[in-house]
Amino acid sequence: MSRVRVHNLFISLDGYSAGTYVTEAEPIGKARVLFGDFDDRVIEDVHRVDEPITADRIFTSTWGQGIGAEIKGRRKFGPQTGPWGDDDWRGWWGDAPPFRTPVVVLTHHERAPLAFDNGTVFHFVNAEPAEALAFARDLADGGDIRLGGGPSTVRQFLQADLVDFLHLATVPVVLGEGESIWPGCSGLEERFDVETLVSASGRTHRLFNRR
Template sequence: MMSKLRCHISISLDGYVAGPNQSEQNPLGVGGDRLHDWVAPLAAFREAHGGQGGEVTASSRVFEESIANLGAGLMGRNMFGPIGGGPWGDGEWKGWWGDEPPFHYPVFVLTRHSREPVEMRGGTTYHFVTDGIESALDQAMKAAGGKDVMLWGGGDVARQYLAAGLLDELELHVVPVLLGGGSRLLDDLGGADVRLEQIRAVEAPDVTHLKYRILRGASA
């Protein structure tokens, strides 16, 4: 089976994947943390992050599928941080997720500023890619060893992969929240003719999961 580039992302009803005024105190912007209220109580989510307890809902299977069969990850510099980007400075910044990130596989960070790989506890190594989205995807696919690659975000990078026809699967976790501003996922695809086939829709507490396959060539 071919490896896929997948993106699973929480989105507000008005189309934002992060709220306005992102800061170190509010990395998801004002109100952006509400986008993940559906997943934080899940037993599967807590187990994946070293916790215990939690709930089992219709979202549990969706979350479990989202983290299955992954061999590498991709993300943009804005998601990795720190807020504002720029040169890496003293190199102390190692992401938002602490000394043992929840990924447990190589993660390729798109950036304009070169940096040596950063190895973390638990099997995560961050690699910093300065030569574009296709190079980052090629490196991630090789590192994944036949498994899938997860595109973690943020919105700008996900939009670039979608517009370039490089994304295979998109699952939107639509949350009944209106953020009114911030980072939008589907604002401007630069004229790209992106065609989607809906695979499923799952209704769950505080969220609706909409899963799409991106069609290419004759399939479109």
């Protein structure tokens, strides 16, 4: 069984997971504060960070287990909008994007795939969620599909009932504005079993498993 999984979606008390705009310097806009001391290491296995192995780290370290492909929105690849320009933008990550699998980037502006030596290959696809998922599954070699955000992409897949697992980490900060997964998702709890744990940092981890 290949599942569709969302990991490490950090969310403010008022429900926002990314800023209303992103720039090259601020990949998730003002929502950067949600990550706190995680910095850019929210996806790392526990042994890759020279810090205590806390519950927060254990929860976030499952990000890569058994993933065969990722699907994400265009903003999670770069800050540009509209037709692709002539710049040499190759994503937020430099020469070694951490994915090491095919990554389907949802965009109205398709372009040729972009491949890296470490196994990461970005595919730029103009598709609705179900169609994008079928495309990703073809690339995933039987592995699970990770839905990599941002919030609006997760929201669209939730509305289409295409998500099997969702890990939310609520952080006790108030952002005031931004992008949220919740609009149009009322009654979500009727489709999922929800388990809630609180870590010593004050983060609340919620695990949604589709029934």
